[in-house]
Structures are given as C-alpha cells and as structure tokens.
Amino acid sequence: MGGLVVKKAYMMALLDTKYKRVSDCIASGAVIFLGTPHRGSESATSVHRILSATIGSKAFVQELMRNSSTLTAINEDFRHYAADLSIWSFHETQPTTFAPGKSAIVVERSSAILEYENEISSHIDADHHTICKFESREDPGYTTLKNLLAHVIQSTTERSGELNPLPEAVQKRETYSASVAPGQLTSKQLSQILGYEDSSEEDLLFQRDSRAVYDSCSWICEKEAYQQWREPDNLPKVQYLWLKGQPGTGKSVLMSSVVDQLQDDNQLCVYYFFRENSAAKRTTRSFLLSTLAQMVACLPEFYNHLAEMDKDHAKIQSMSTRLLWQKLFLGTLFMIKQPQPWFWVIDGLDEAERPSEIISLIGRIQNNTKSQIKIIIASRAGMELERDFQKLNLGAALQQEVLQPADTKADMIAYASQQLELLPFDEDEREEIISLVVEKSQGIFLWLKLALEEILATAHTKDGIYEALEAMPMEMTDLYEQIVDGMSKSLRPASKPLAKAILQYTVCSIRPLKSTELQTVLEPQFGRLINLNYTINQTCPHLVKMEETTSIVNPIHSTLREFLLQGTHSEFAVDEADGHQSLFKIFVGTSMKKWDDCLAHINVGKEGEVCKSLESRRIQHGERVGAIKIDTAGDRLVTGGSKFILVWDIKTGEVVVRLLNRSEARCQALAFHPHNKKLVSVSADNISVWDLKRRDRRKMRISKPGGESQRRHRGAPWGVSIDSECQRVALAYKGWPLEVWDIDTGKLLTTFPTRNPLNACFNPSGHEVYSVNEDGTITRFWLNEGQPHGSDTNTRTQTLTCNANGTLIAGADGDGCIRIFSSDSFELLYSMDKYDEPVTAMAFNPAGDRLYDIRASDCNIWVPEVLLINVRDNESSSEESETIRLPITTSLESARAIHEITVITTDKAGDFVCCGKSNGRISIYDTKTGKELQEIYKHERVHVSAVVWSSDAQGQLIASGDTSGRIMIVSLRQLTPKSWACQVRVDFRLDRWVDGGVRQLIFNDDGTRLLVSAQNTSSLWKIPDGSMLGERRILGKKGDPAWVTHPHNRHQLVMIGPDVAGLYGWEDFEELTTPQQGIQLIQDQVHLGNPWQLQDDYLRARVHVTQDKRHFVTTVSAPSRRSSSAKVSFWPVSGFGEGHTHVQELYNLNDVHIHSLAGVYQNRAVFLDGDLWVCTMAAQSDNERTEEGLGLHFYVSTDWLNTSEEEPSIVTPVGDFVYAKRGKLVVVQRGMKCKQDLKSNSPSLF
Template identity: 20%
Template sequence: MRCLKHLYVTDPRADKQRIQETKGGLLKGSYCWILKNDLFQRFRDDPQSRLLWIKGDPGKGKTMLLCGIIDELEKESAKRLSYFFCQATEAQLSSATGVLRGLIYHLILQQPSLISYVRAKYDIPEEKPFESINAWVSLTDIFMDMLNDPALEDVVLIVDALDECKTKNSELLDFIFKSPSRIKWIVSSRNHCPDIGHRLRNATQTAKLCLEDIESTISEAVDGYIRHKVDQLTREKNYDDKLRHAVQHYLMSHANGTFLWVALVCKELADPRVPRRHMLTKLASFPAGLNQLYERMMEHIINSDDADLCKQILAIASVVYSPVTLKELISLVESLEEFDQDELKEIIGSCGSFLTLQKGVIYFVHQSAKEYLLDKASNQIVPSGTAHQHHTIFSRSLLVMSRSLRRDMYDLHHPGTSIDDIRQPEPNPLASVRYSCLYWVDHLSAAISDRTSIPIDDLQDDGTAHQFLSKKYLYWLEALSLLGSIPKGVVAMTKLETLLKGSEGTLLLDFVRDARRFILAHGRVIGNAPLQAYASALTFSPRRSVTRRLFKGEEPSWIVAKPTIAEDSDACLETLEGHDGGVNWVVFSPDGQRLASASRDKTLKVWNATTGHCTATLEGHHGWVHSVVFSPDGQRLASASRDGTVKIWDAMTGQCLETLEGHGGGVNSVVFSPDGQRLASASHDGTVKIWNATTGKCLATLEGHHGWVHSVAFSPDGQRLASASRDGTVKIWNATTGHCTATLEGHGGEVHSVAFSPDGQRLASASRDGTVKIWNATTGHCTATLEGHHGWVHSVVFSPDGQRLVSALRDRTVKMWDVGTGHYQVTLEAHGGGVRSVVFSPDGQRLASASHDGTVKIWNATTGQ
C-alpha cells in the first residue's frame, strides 16, 4: 500500500534484531530480574500507572533490557505493542517524527484497520505529511486519532534512548503526556539529561526506575552476563579451569555493573590473534571504566600497522550524517579504493571495538563510543579539525559523483516511467554514491561554518561546486529522484544559495538561484518520473534559464514543436497550493523557515518555506479566517476569523490553546505585541481589543472608529497601536492607556491596511482609493502618496530595512516601491485573482503573497527574478 510505503522510515523489528545481533544476542538472565521488580509489576498491572521511565548511565544495558521487556510483553497475545529505538548517529532515527512514524508503522502491521487514519491525511496530496521535514503536526493528529480508536485496546508503546532523539524531543514528551490515559509508555534515557529529567520527574502517573539505585541487582545481572561470555570464550579458546576462573574474576571485579564494558573486553579477548598463553596479560591491560577502556583501545589503534587507515575510517564515521555502507566508505576515502570488501572488513575490525558492521552498514558499537572519539580523541582522528574532515568528504563526494552520475542511471529509456514501477538494478550504480548525493552540500556547509574563510576554489566561479553543477546537475536530480529524495535537493540548493550570500553578480550564484527555481518548479514531476528531468522540466523552462541553456543538449529530440515559453523566469519562486478557497493572509515565521496562511476555507495552513510543503492544516474556525500571525518566538500562532473569535495555537503541535471571544462581529486582523505578551484584534464591530496573550483576558477595548476596523499594527517598541478603518481614517493609540493620540485623514476611501516602519518613525496605509500613503508616525503628517495602482490596495508592508514598501492589489498584482523617493520599482504578476496580503521574509530576500485565487506565492524580493 502506497501510503504505508511512504510512512515507512524504519522497521523497528529489524532494528531490534540488528541491535541484538550487534550486542551478541539477548540473554534472558540479563533482563529477567525486571519481571520480578516491584516497580515494573505495579506499572504493568495498575491501570492508573501510565509511564515507566528507565534511566541509567551509558553501557548499563538499558537497550537490551527493553529488548527483553518487548520479548516478554509480546508473549501476551492480547497486547498491542509498538516500539522504537532512537539512534543519534542516524538522522531518521533521532527525530520525534521518526519515532512516531516507526510506532505508527509497527501498530498498523499488527492491526491493519488502523491504516484508515493514515490514509485520511495521506489522501490530501498537497499535505505530504510524511515526506515533509516538518511533518510533526500531521503525524500527531494521525497517531492521536489512532490511539483513541476504541478497537485498539491494551496498548504498550516503548521508546528507547529518548536522549538520542535530538529533534523535537520536548514535543515528543508533550505527546506522550497528552496521549489517552489507557495507553502505557515505557521510555529509557541516560542520567544527567536535564530537560528529560525535569519533565519526567514532574509528570504524574510516572514510575522512575534508576538502574544506579538497584546497583546490587544490576551487578548480579552483569555477573550472569560475564559467566555467559566466559563460557563462550572457554569453548572458543579452550580455556582450562584456572584460566576460566581468572578471566571471570577479573571481569567481575572491574565491570562496575556495566554491560558494555564487559562486551567490549570480551570482544577483544575473542580475537583469534590473541593466543591463550597471553590471555591474562591481555586481560590485565583493560582498565575499569568505559572512558578508560576507550583510551586503551585508541592507544592500540595508534600503535597498529593499520593506524592511518583506522583513523581515517573513524574520522568518517564520526562526522557523517547517517551510517555509511562499505561501498560508500570506499568512495569517501581514497586510500581504501585498493582494498576489496573482505580486506575492508578486516580493517574495520582493527578499529578497536568502536565500530561494528551489520549487513554491510557501519555503526558505532554505542553512542558513547562516538562521543568519546569527538570529545576525547579528536586530535588523533581529525588532527586538522572537523571542518577539514567535512571538507574532505565534500571534495570526495563531488569527485565520485562526477565519475558516476550519468543520464538514465537505471537504463529506463522511457521518460514516462513512474518511480513506483522502477526496480533497482543489481548491481545498483548508485550504491557507492548514495550518501554523497544526499549530503554533499551539508558537508560543504559544515566545513565553511567552522572555518574563518571559505575555501578558495569551492564557491568561486568555475570552482569545484560550479563545475559539478554545470556538468552534472540534471544527473544529480535524476539520482535524487531514484533515491526518493527530491525534497533533499530543494533543501540543498537553498542552503547553497545561503552560503553564496554576498556573492552577487557571480555566475555560480546566478546558476544556483536558477537551479533552485528549476527544482521547485519541476521537482514533483521529476520525483514521480526521474527522466522527466530531461523532458518536461527542460522543455517547460524559460528559454534563458541557466539550467536549460547549460543542458540544452539533453532536451528530447523527439519533441519537434516545442511550446512557447517566456524568455526569462518571472519573479515567482514558488506557488503553494492546497487551500479550497481564497487566501486572505500570509505571514513568515520569525526565523523565515515557515509560512502560515489564512483562508476563506476556514482553515490555517503552515508551510515549509524552503520546500513549499504544507506541514499542517489547522481547523476549528467556523467562518473565513481573515488573518494569522506568529508570536515573536515562533512558538504560537494567532488567527482572526469572521466567526467573531481569535484563536491561539501551538505552532509546533497545531493544537488550539485558547479561543478569545468578545467582539460583536467578525475579526479582521490580529497581531502580537513585540514582546509576545499581548494581542491586538480589529473587528467589524468598529473596535480594537487588546488581550493578554497568555491568559486570554481582554485588557482593553479601543473605541472611536465609525466603521469596520480592517487592520491593526503594534509599533516596534510596543508602545503604540495603529488601526485602519472603513471610515477612511487611520488612528494611533497609546497601547498602555488605550487613548487615541492621533487620527490620520486624507484617504478618499476605506483604509484596508496599516503598517509601521521597522524604526517606528513612519506609517504606511493602503486604501480602496487606489493609493498608499506614508505618514510621519509622530506628527501624523502625510509625507508621501504613492499612486499608480489600478484599483483597491488591500495590503501594505515595509521591508525589514525600511527602504522598500510593497503593496498588494485587487488587480492581481504586487507592486514594490522605493520609500525614500516614492518611485515605483517593479510589478510582480502571476496571481489569477486579487492579492489580499503581502509580507517580507525576515531577511528581506523573499516576499510572500496571498490571493483570492487560492494560492500563496513566494517571490525573489532582491532581484525580481
């Protein structure tokens, strides 16, 4: 089923099997003590006990303990059990969205009827709820509905290594606390994780099991594990009783209740190169304590014949963004190209016991091993610094991609071949370059951010990045499609454009801007059919597109009569579609990463401003939503509706936190104060209300207008309010006392919008009379009237630097003006309906506009291209 395929991020069952194999198998004697533990029994049997938190230091056996609990609970056929193992070294396994996707996926495998909850979101194509990097809201909606299904009974959900969930960890805890009370959770984490500890310690119905508090029990379990491992060594190495006893005694006296320490030492003792006669000498070289053991392992590597190779491999493993395969490792380390896979496995085996190889993929044996290398041994493995290592990976990635990528990597031939019909060939020509295709820009970015200057050649015209993109860009897009990662390409091009900030006028920046526009325009088509990168994508690109000109030779020869396409790209970078009615308002988040839109379809939508994917749809209003605004910290949204209410939402979870009622008519506009403590709303009832944004209490009602109030704005210092009304005036108010300090008159029609300049010295107002007026915000004098609009002006906004002003018109256009001269600069045309709202991104590089045509458009605000 396609939606289940797209939901998939990992199969937790396979992860559990891999973990157990990596750790040498699950030994019942190492975990069976938990079944007799009073705290666990109360949690299991008491319906009021909702959450069991197991915590302990690294290497104490938390993960294997949870594996054992899973095995025991799975024996109870009536239970529905789902679990997830977080892993900090793997991006998809270290995010809250990954956790939910894994838990949902596993539950559906057990109870297929639950797929209906996934399909309800998936069947809204523009939502892309699982592919988006901001899919949290969609997934929480799906999972919460699923957990509330009365047919789903006796559910236990398990999340291991909560501290290794690096993205939205707090939101994941919120979800756990808000889930239905009949759902039981088991989570584990390390000690000394302040955020997790604070939240879980203060949670109700939570049982805490600290492994250090039951030291004798854990020591007994470790001793049992030691006896098991020594039995294995005795069989494999033919120990006599004396040697067996000596090894067992040393391990028991030095283990300090740490399973991982025992496992690492026994792995070293099992090495065939260690003769039995040297066993005690070898054993005595292992110090107690994990860090001390890691130090000893590092010393051994440095003194080995493969020291240089091992250090290169450890350096790669320490900085990659996801575990790499053997083939990918070879592509990233030039000196490994001469070795075959068997030799490479031997070299990895020489890397102490830091790494383990499972089904061709290289993993750290434990998160603490990676942390040791980066925190304590970085001088040995990355003597030139991590930035240099990132740059090395970037350079190698460009080299191997340049060698490997070509047109039609899978020999599909037909440009219409759907991605769903493609079978991966064997051998896979992308196997060695998969990692490079996905992460080359990330490594370049990391290299630059840690350096004092950009590498000389990499981001210059005709430099390494320019040469690669000029020759291989379309082949790279095809590869991303085959890898199911077109959104990764959008993010990469956006990141590359950001890295080039300050390089105006360079050929590379021009190309990157065009390349980003190209993937935004055609990414969905290419993602569905990889070879469309050369067919429709090129054919329907502007004739002067840099990408089209560079890859003109790739255009299909069988298209004889080519469509008439504009010479140049218009200024529109992207069109966001998904609303079922006109869009009344659009706003950027304070960090510029998200957009929120308000629509006549009674919903709000939140969008990823980079990829254009809709990440959430917020429902709850019973009338058109006229306005939406982010709080200054980006954590909340406020919306104003024709239904007469203002709603406050959690911008991360999409939950409605508060509904503010009190207006006697529809609410047209809402805005947060700069400190986020207050809200102001403007209404059909002719008033402006000021609210406490935390409690929802109405603090003041400002009266004085003789008609609907269309718009309200706080001054940058939060001391004043400006309101625009149907009565043709703009009023300025003292935001503390509520007194009207000035009434600005001069428009020949109702005033739809008002905005303060960033310095608070000026006001701009937009009117039905077809003009924009600029006012001195202190004296109230009109300093300029901007004419040239053909019809009503719905919205006006200053750029972040205050140098430009943009107006949104009923005639379907957006106009940009120079504030200093009052001269018109450019008209942006692309909407199919009147433009209701316009806003600058916080950096002033982009504009977003909302229209009656049901779309939001993102524009280049700097070049008009």
C-alpha cells in the first residue's frame, strides 16, 4: 500500500515547486518497492488478505481490485515520470498466515514487479509481514536491503549533487515561472500575498485521470449551444452556458475535457471545481482567489500591481470577499484589455457554499470589463439556481443544456468495452453484458464505474455478474447521503414532509406513477399542487425525475429505492411498511353511490375508549358520570356523578374546582351561569347552586305540595332541563305534569298538562318550553300562560334539543330517525333517516350549523343544508324575519334504503361473494370492485341467517336460510361475467319454529345433501326432493355447533361444539362416534396466559380447515357482539376419527383479545384483535406459539363496523378481506399480503 502512495506523492511533488527539493532528492537517488501491489489483486479474497496483512482501511477494497481505474491511472502516469529514476522491486516468496491452517501469498510477483527498463527486480525470502520487518541483523533480507542502500548512497555521492532534469511533462508546467523577470512575483510570493495556495490543477488532474477513454466527452463539441458559446465574436450572443445534469452523470469529467480543449486551442482559460466534501473549496473567496491566481499567471503587468500593493501593506488576505471582488477584479483585472476572450470553467456550482452570491457576481461581468469573458457552468438542476439566473435577466446571453443519458451512452459503451475486454466470455456474451450494464446505469456514470469494478472482481459466471448488478455499491450510498444531507440543510421545514412524501410514494409504488397519479396521491395531505414538475424540482430534483414525454415519475436510479428503504438515518428515509400502508389508506374505500349529510362518525368501541385519532383531551372523573356540560366559551367542562362534581380546564385537562355532591344521588343535569360565576346541578329532588369563587353551596329541596308520600312515590325525574340563563329548571316525572321551578327562589313556577313526559327543553328566547311525551308527541308551552300552543303527534320523538337562537328544534325517535322542525309552527323542515340504533342524546353546536347525536358508543355529526341556510338567514336578516322554509328532504342514505348484510360466503375461486341481508334478499357481489352485481332471489322480509355456495366443480348451487326456519336452494347458471340465471330447486320450512332460525348450512361434495344446523338440533336433507334423512341434537354444553366435511374422509361430517365433537356419515346421518358421548375436547387451560372461561350459558362455535387439511381452527363466543373475547383454538384433524374418545387442543389464542374470526387463509387463521387489527396466526404442530407465527396486516376502521349485532367478515381463497358495512361491502384486495410491525402497532397481542 505504501508504495502506491509514494508513486502518487512523487508525481504531485514534481508538479508543485514548493516540493521541488523533495522531488529532486528522489530523482537523484532511488525508489525501492517492497511487496507493492502495483497491479492490484487477482480477486476480492486477495484484497482482503492484503488488508488483513496491513493496516489499510476497507474503504480501499474497490481501489485494489486488479486493473481498477485508480491503479491504472497511477501506473499510466508514473510510467512517464519514472524514466529517470533508479527503481528496485522486491517480491515475497513465502505465504502469509491469516488464521490457523489458512495462509497464502498476498502480493504475487506479477503484481509486485513494474517491468520497466530502468527497474531491477529480485525477491526476499519472507512473507508480506516480514519482507520489511527482520528478526535480527543476520537476517538475509536485512543484509540485502542494507547493502542496496549503501550502493544507492555511494552512487548519489559520486554524482556530486548533479540533479537529473525534470521530466518533459513537468518542464512544460514550469514555463511561466521561468519567464518571470527580475523584480516580479514568484509563485511562492504570490501565494504569500494572497494568503491562498491554488490547487486547481490538482483537481483538474484528478478529473482528467477519471476520464473513461482518450476521446471521451467529445460529444459536447457537437452541441449547438456549446458551439455558440465557443464563438470568439466581439459581441457574443451566448456569454453563459449552463450545463445541467443528475448526480453521478460525469459532469466534472466533462468540464475537465472542456478545459483540455480550450488549452489545446491556446485559449485563455481559468477553471474551478467546487467540492461538497471540502469546506475550503466551497467558499466564494476560494473561488475568487483561485481565479485571480490563474489570471495573474497570464498577465505579467498585473504582477507589478500586486507587488506594489504588498509593499503598501494592503493585505489582500485580510480583505473581505466583496472588497476583493471590487478592488482586484472590477477595479484592476477587468480594466486590462485582452485581445483574446477569457473562458471561465466552473464545475459543481450547486456544491458551493453560497451559489446565489457567485451567480450574482459573475452575472454582471460583461458590463464591467474591457475584455470578453465567457463562462461555462456545470451543476445539478435546481429551482433555486433557476431563480437566481432569472433575476439576472440575461436573455439570449444565457444558454441552458440538460445532459441526457443518450449524450454519454457512447462514452459508457466505450468505457465498458475497454474494462471488460479481457472477460472470459465470447464476443456475443460480452456485448450482452455491456448492453445490460449501460442500460441499467440509467445515465449514471458513477454507477457504471462501480458496477464494472464489481463485475471484474466476480466475473466467474453470468449469474454472478447479474447478482453483482443488483447490489448497491457503497459509493452510491455516499452520493445519496450527500444529497439527502443537502436537502435537510436547504429545504424549509414546511417543504420537508412534501419531499418525503414524493420519495415515499415513488419508491413504494408497485409501478412507476404518472404525474397525475402522484399528484392525486399527494393532494389529500398537502392540498392542490399547481405544478407537480415544479414541486419536484423545488423539493427533490436530484433524487426524482419526471420524463418529459410520458410524464412518468421515477427515481434517478434504481439503487435509490434500496438506499431509501435500507434504514438510513436521514429524515428522508422511507419505511417500506409505512409507505405501503399510506398508499393503502389512500386507495382503500367503499363503493358509495350517494352521500348523506353525516359529516363525521366516531365509534369509541366496546370498551368505551375514545378514538385516539380524534382525541383532544382525556379526563378521568373516577366514578360513573351522570351529567356533563361545557361553558359557552369552551374553556371549562363540568362532570357530575353521585359523589363528586368536578370542573375541568379543557386546555390543560386539570381539575380546577372539586365539589362534594352531598345529596348522594346521581347528578342528572348541570349548567354554567352565563358569566361562569355559578354552577347549577340537579340530583333527584335537589337543586344546588354553587358559587365557584367562594366554593359555597346553596341547596334547595324540590318539595311538591301533596305530602312526603307523594314525593317518594314519584321517584327521580325522567328528564331534567335547565334554561340558558340558569333561572329555571324543567322536571319531567312519569305520570305527572311537567314542572318548571325557579332556581333562585326554589319555588314551583308552573305545571303543564302532559301525558307521561320524557323530557323537555327551553327555547333560548326564555318564553317557551317544549315537552316530549312518552307517545312521541312534542308540545310547545308559553311559560307565562301554562297552556299548550301547538303540538305534533305524528312523531315518535324521545329526545329533543333546541338551537342557540331558538329557531329550530331537533328530535330523534327510537329507530334513530332525526327530524328538524321550525320552533314556532312545528313545520317539518328536514328528516334524516339513518341507523337502527336509538338516539340517546342530541345537541346543536353554538353556531347552529352542526347537530350531534349519540347512539350506543357512536357519535355522529350532521350538517344538513337547513342548518347552513338558517345560520345565513339569521346573520343577514332582521330579528323579525322568519326561518326560510325548505321542502322536506330525506337523507340520501335513508334507513329504508339500508338493509344490513347479515351473512357472507364466497365462491371457490374468490371472484364473487354471495350475501344475505336483513330484508331477506340474496345478492352476488364482485370482489374486484365491491359492487353489487345482481339480486338473484329473496326470502320474505325476514333476516337471512345462513348462506352457502356449493364447492363442486361447477359451483352451481346456493342455499340460504332465515330466522323463520325457511330454507331455499337455487341453481345458478352464469350468463355473462356479471350476470346469472337463477332457478329455485328446493323451498321448505323446518317443521317447527326454531328460535333464532337457521344457523349454518353445508353442501356435501356432489351437492346431493344439505346439512341444516339450528339451535340445539341439526338435520340432514336430501336434494332435490327436500326429504329429511335424519336429525341430531347437540352434544355437550348448550349452543350452536359448527359443522364441516372431514378433510381426510369426504363421506364424513364433523360436528364441533363448545366442549364436545361428533362424527357422522354424509349418506344417512349415522353417528360414527360413541353415542351420546362423542369426542371430548380437552382444552389447554395453561398455555400462554390466563385460561379463557366459558362463562356464558349459550355459546356459538365456528370451524375452518387449513389449506393443508391438517388443522381445524375453531372459535367459540357468546352470541352478543358486545361480550367478552372469542376463544380461538387449533386442533389436529387426525384426532377426529372413528374410535377416538378425546382430542387434545394443540394451542390457543387465550391471551389475545379476539374480536372475531374471519376465516383461514392458506394455513393461517385470520382474526380481528381487540384493537380491530386484522391479524393472522400460523397453524403450527407444536405447543409453542412463536412471534414469527403471528402476523399483523391492517387496521379495520371502526366506521366499517355494522351497528347491528352481525359483523360478518370472510377471507377469500386469494387473500381478499371482505367486510360488511351498513349494507355495503368493504373489500381489501390482497389484504393478507400487507404486513406491519407487530409490537409497535398492536401491543394487545403481547
């Protein structure tokens, strides 16, 4: 390794006069190489041997490959400089030991010998370690080197200090120094004055060495824009040429070629290479000083000026950058007229510390100089640079050229052909490899270079070459890290999420997205994008590109995908699971043809937990809350229970006032005084007024005239309502008139004759009160008269509320229908017929443009048009104006149109599903679209409780059963891809009424038998005559058993109940197990957590078979969907056979909260956990459940859930997850292939 460094150092010393004495000493003496790998290593293994034997870094592995570009360049250059050197080369003869039993020659003779004419080669009897480390002075190797050094010293002394002349290449570089007249500045003096040592030539040499082949980059001369820029006219049309290209496309090498062309044509040329990884070379000052030093070399008259400035103590090195430009460039250099134009070559402008400052300086040169200065700039494209150039308003003086992959393709092919010339393949195979490599490079020269080096190191088989091309070289990672670091520094915080989203969707999409598609994906999160191409160029132009012709968005290279997904620490790294999940959330949806006025739906789940995605503040009262109220400003919230009344600060979630409810009765109503000084609470027959500042309480007992016995007899009020001014309270008692009490005096103001009032509400105007009776009648009363003034008996209202300005009242009935009336005439303005769940509470928002309702654990937010018009009317009209009357409008998704899907089954291929509904209709849906294709037949208007699609080859039978015990069997004939002809084959009803109706239906394999399972009994029926062959009662614990055809014997039926199983024949329903005993199911009560208890008296079982037919997956649960977790168990199919008396459960999911079992996909059970994540569990043959067996796939929104008890869901054979949602289907296509991280998303599984 050291020998390679010495060769490079010697060449650099020859080019720098500062180190002239060093180079002269070496040239007059000799160079001795000890085991130097001049030509690299034969293989990657040898390279690692070299690194193990030395202290080199693994970062140099690629550079030590045989015939690598770095070694080739060093050897090629050194050959020209070494002609006058005395060279001795020694190679090793013994293998180096790396580990016990492992040794090899590290540097072979062929690599250690240069084979120059002025070289003397020999060997030292040592390995790679001991070739320069000797045990003693008697070591033969030590003696050899000692004698050689003595010989070299003697030869040098005999020459009497006469130095060898410099090589011709260096002499040319020294020409201008030799021409400096006495009194003028030397190069060393110039560096001292400027305080800057110019190293631009080193940068040029580096890029020149990186050039692929001799005539590479010559294509630039054919570009029209370049030709116009080179024209030496007195008034050139094109003064600036901006070459734009993607990272790694060879822009710097191209610019070194431009410099060589200009110098070969004897043009006045200066150049500068900005470098991201060099802080010193990124500054504007460094650029100006380098340019100054190069121009001074060609302007001898300017030497004297600098010398005078130095004598006058005008320290240039202490000048600011702006003063340096003004005084030395504008004030001096540009005032010297040159007959020839100057050509400035600037590379990597985007890597400068302040590109805008440099553009601002060079953009105004032409107006401030007596000479022509033409500037060519190469950089990555970027909107900031575009804007900086636009500010200059250069017009035709600026030409722009975008470098395309086609420009460098010929260079790439030539370079690849040169590098792969010695590959051990025939010509056709080599051409194929070259074509593949160039194609995969996508115009990125850096990737091409790295890929070729990898091929040369692993070129043993074609498959090995293809594998090498799929890997991402480390240097590409460095390039990408440089780009994303730059984005982190340059992008504004508001733009970073947009940039990351573009990268995320670009690399995670299964195919390249068109610009319109990507824009559609981005706009839900970021709003409307004016121009996507502009946005890409603004946020991530160096990583993503848009094809001009196709508008397809792609990463700049395929390796970018691997880089972003491999877990880099950058803030723009992409989590693959999150990316796919984000795309999934955007594209998933249901086929809704119409929209209702429901703005939002919040479901807080079975456990009553607030939906976290909408949660603003969570409070814990500590006991059951009977009443809750928020003040008009929205700052305070009060909650009341049987023991405490707590006032909360909504912003902080802290208790600001704690009051003791001494009545020890459930708090039924709360209200804040308009100025929040007082709080009113009502509990049973007590009214309490609290002063919140002094914390004292004034309590009044509601004492109805008529004696203590009557007061106790009527109990607590059904409904309590406090007016907006906290002056009156209305109490509704069962069987008593509606009462209105004065809060301040505690006296009864008036009573209203009503029939069993349920509730009441005050009009905010203060003059009216509305009463809701048990029969659903709404009555309006004047407070000062006590007589009814209008009523509506056509409603079944149970809950009532009034808006803030008193113009509208809203009521809801027990079926969930909401109606909005005019408060003065009870004219029906709007109705919203929606769900089956009754409304338990309602409220308008303060603005009056929202209506909220509570149904069980659901909250709905409604925005009907009547509310918006009413708000506008009150804002624009006088107080006397009446509410605008609207025709009665029914919600588009009315309850009459919504019929819940109660059961789902799939065909054998998974292309279609058949659904039964609550209105008795049977329909077929397409799983590709989720749309209903055809209603094929119907029962009476009763609940369909079971449906099955025959699994024979034709799949031509469907059977369905309803809650009345009716069974229908139909034959299907498919007419078109989306339509069927249907004929009823069998239609019968079970002999007696069956509670709950039909629970399960199963066809045998040939469709000649149908098993019907009902509560406590199951029967077998013959098709097509509809005769019953037998009937069986359930064994063991009461409940609904699950039936399935035996996977190992298709002529047998398996019945699995909560605690016992049975075996029966398909032919005649003969019991094949011990009569009345069956096969006992031995439950595992210990495995993985607390045992699941069969606490309900009545249980339902379900069973599925894994694809390999080795396991049964069963679930046992209570009928109510709001009960505890279901039990999921895995059983060996082999344990269910004739003669078996018991079977042991393999394992279960007792420790996981199971919402429901959807089915089986391949050999995995598919279930919804307590957090409503769709999960899978692999069927395993041992008693250990591993984390690898669990799979987490996606989240089921609570808004997808049916509000009824049924929550049918299935998994199709192709992995589609199908779920029922209020009369519609949600189809998650290939949902089982979407996987998430277990612990971070569903901690309930652990």
